[in-house]
Amino acid sequence: MKRRLLTLCLFLFLTTVQALAQKTVTGKVADDETHPLAGASVQVKGTNAGVTTDNDGNYSIKVNKGQTLVVSFKGTVTEERVVGNASRLNFFLKKATTALDQVVVVGYGSQRKADLTGAVGTIDVQKTIGSRPVPDLARGLQGSSPGLL
Numbered sequence: 001m002k003r004r005l006l007t008l009c010l011f012l013f014l015t016t017v018q019a020l021a022q023k024t025v026t027g028k029v030a031d032d033e034t035h036p037l038a039g040a041s042v043q044v045k046g047t048n049a050g051v052t053t054d055n056d057g058n059y060s061i062k063v064n065k066g067q068t069l070v071v072s073f074k075g076t077v078t079e080e081r082v083v084g085n086a087s088r089l090n091f092f093l094k095k096a097t098t099a100l101d102q103v104v105v106v107g108y109g110s111q112r113k114a115d116l117t118g119a120v121g122t123i124d125v126q127k128t129i130g131s132r133p134v135p136d137l138a139r140g141l142q143g144s145s146p147g148l149l
Contacts (some may be wrong), residue, residue: 026060027089040073121145
């Protein structure tokens with residue numbers, strides 16, 4: 001009986017110490033021009049804990065001192081930073097040097113132009129539809145490119 005009670009007390013003590021070791025870190029994720037990045041991923045390295053930033057680029061996550069935060073966003077370089085005593089960490093992600101050149105948006109996703117099979121046409125929507133009174137986009141595009149119904 002004493003052994004069970006001692007084990008229970010030890011378990012509660014360690015759980016309390018672990019809970020006190022965690023702290024909430026908040027901050028903002030922006031690009032190198034200080035524009036906030038909505039939907040950026042903020043994760044604790046080596047765990048499943050993670051959050052995404054809100055529309056203003058703000059985040060809040062619980063971490064232990066000494067753990068590493070990994071912040072990533074599509075089209076930027078991933079940044080890692082060790083959590084120290086600071087309770088606020090701001091990240092400014094640099095644009096990735098591998099630009100999305102020659103990307104084609106199709107009805108079911110996007111592909112590189114080199115991987116695309118079939119015909120590709122370009123339409124300047126502003127010039128084509130901007131001056132026409134059309135009920136919807138599909139009707140506005142009719143007749144603006146050969147073969148487009």
